[in-house]
Amino acid sequence: MKKLALFLVVFCGLTQVQAQTTKDSLQLRNFYDLSLLNGQSYQWLDALSNDIGARLSGSAGAEKAVQWAKAELEAIGLDKVWLQPVMVPKWERGAPEKAWIDGPDGNIDVPVCALGGSIATAADGITAPVIEVQGLDDLAKYGEDQIKGKIVFYNRPMQADLIQTFSAYGGCVDQRYSGAREAAKYGAVGVIVRSMNLRMDDLPHTGAMSYGDLPNEQRIPAAAISTNGAALLSKMLKKDKDTRFYLKMNCQNYEDVPSFNVIGEITGSEKPDEIMVVGGHLDSWDLGDGSHDDGAGVVQSMEVLRLMKAANYKPKHSIRVVLFMNEENGLRGGNKYAEVATEKGERHVFALESDAGGFTPRGFSFDADAANFEQIQSWIPLFKPYLIHYFELGGSGADIGPLKGNGTVLAGLRPDSQRYFDHHHASNDTFDAVNKRELELGAATMTSLVYLMDTYGVKPAPITNEAELKD
Missing domain, CATH: 3.40.630.10 (Zn peptidases)
Structure with a gap:
């Protein structure tokens, strides 16, 4: 009798579980x-x-x-x-941004967009030499002697072999968010950041950036450049390290x-x-x-x-x-x-x-x-x-x-x-x-x-x- 009672308890329990599973499945x-x-x-x-x-x-x-x-x-x-x-x-973007690479064969337009929260450039834009880096850690390696007066170009791509693309994004988004704040400490006059994108195209990707507690007078403009634009700029810098970049942005914080x-x-x-x-x-x-x-x-x-x-x-x-x-x-x-x-x-x-x-x-x-x-x-x-x-x-x-x-x-x-x-x-x-x-x-x-x-x-x-x- 005890075995029968135990069997009935187990059977009833399983039946209830199956009934609830069926109910959940139907719902x-x-x-x-x-x-x-x-x-x-x-x-x-x-x-x-x-x-x-x-x-x-x-x-x-x-x-x-x-x-x-x-x-x-x-x-x-x-x-x-x-x-x-x-x-x-x-924050407002204002009139569309303008940018070009000033190379030996003339100016080549490249697609850029201001990063959210950035200040504007001067009314007539800025033109400056470019230093390419692969991330925030590179700044200390180059130091103020090589960065001051230049536009810092952050060109670390999203890591394409990571199946979890949000991990790839997380691996390089710090250069977008903190890039201007850190580059300004070394005397940079602006930053451009490779877009957070695994595809090669002509679309710049915006996103939030922060100056942290950097005083207003030390803040510098920050823009994203399309992945094709980043590849072209990097190629031209390898040919001529004195390549210059023009950037004009009209954004404003309120x-x-x-x-x-x-x-x-x-x-x-x-x-x-x-x-x-x-x-x-x-x-x-x-x-x-x-x-x-x-x-x-x-x-x-x-x-x-x-x-x-x-x-x-x-x-x-x-x-x-x-x-x-x-x-x-x-x-x-x-x-x-x-x-x-x-x-x-x-x-x-x-x-x-x-x-x-x-x-x-x-x-x-x-x-x-x-x-x-x-x-x-x-x-x-x-x-x-x-x-x-x-x-x-x-x-x-x-x-x-x-x-x-x-x-x-x-x-x-x-x-x-x-x-x-x-x-x-x-x-x-x-x-x-x-x-x-x-x-x-x-x-x-x-x-x-x-x-x-x-x-x-x-x-x-x-x-x-x-x-x-x-x-």
Whole structure:
């Protein structure tokens, strides 16, 4: 009898597990069907990209995007929609930049663009000799004697043999962000930086740069040069080390201006005080229309809540979509959201960000403890029918990063990244570069993960010290 009783307990347990797995599988299938057959993400992206366009923080486009997003979230019929004030930087590019290489055979025009936050050149531009370096570490090697009065040309490329292209980007982006600040210390008069791009083309890629605490009078202009332009300049410098470069930029920095994060919520049916966030950043750079970076993440995040309502799914936890302002050149929106959450004593248990483009989803990376990651890995079979297998520990996203701590599980959608940096921060980051089906697959994939996190919950953070044991 004891053996029979044990058998029945095990059998019933397995039956319940199988029933729940079947239920989860059917729910995921429903989300994918709704997204692929009757999705809204692509139409939203069309409006955001083509009707509004570029959305650099502090610009008219960014403020139009705020009002558009608020209206669209209200139209979904969420329980709450609101704007969260945040002060953001304002920088304008001004008239198009001009640059040429002054060589022995005359001037050769090359494509450049100002880096975000850079100062302008003098009204008539600057012309100076060029010194080519492979990174920040090279500056000390050459010293002030060889750098003073010159334009520093940072020509370290993204490492092409790294399959993880974000690792390749991370390996050289310091020369863009800190290049001007460091070169100015050696008396450079300007910097030009090889674009963060694995492809050889004529498109310069902008991005944020910082002078740190460098005094205003010591700041120098900073521009990106296309990969083809960088290759040509390097070739000409090898032929003639006295080759000169002309650069003219008209950009300007202003005082901070008010803007907003846009937030919508479905209030939880069982645990309304436990919050799960899904989001992307509403701002974009000014060269294209920001469809991949990060229009895709914005509309996918909005679609998560719309799909849940379309599927008549009532979440246990409160599910928020947060469209962050100013990720590109300040992270003010992400920091403000976390700051307000702390002030209000809100408990965030999970956050998911989409900020890696609208390409085919491959899976997720997670910032989670062992117990939660083990649970997450148990869901991989549910995603395999959709060819989604990448579930790894790693980074999540810049805007949700400030929410880290107190056991909050963070995740980032990981699409195929091989073509992402062809468009990142460049003029070809436009609506026509986004595939409708790939975008919709990403939205359904995000919805599926949020559903599973909501259904099974986040495991409590492990007790790590005696003080916590006593509490």
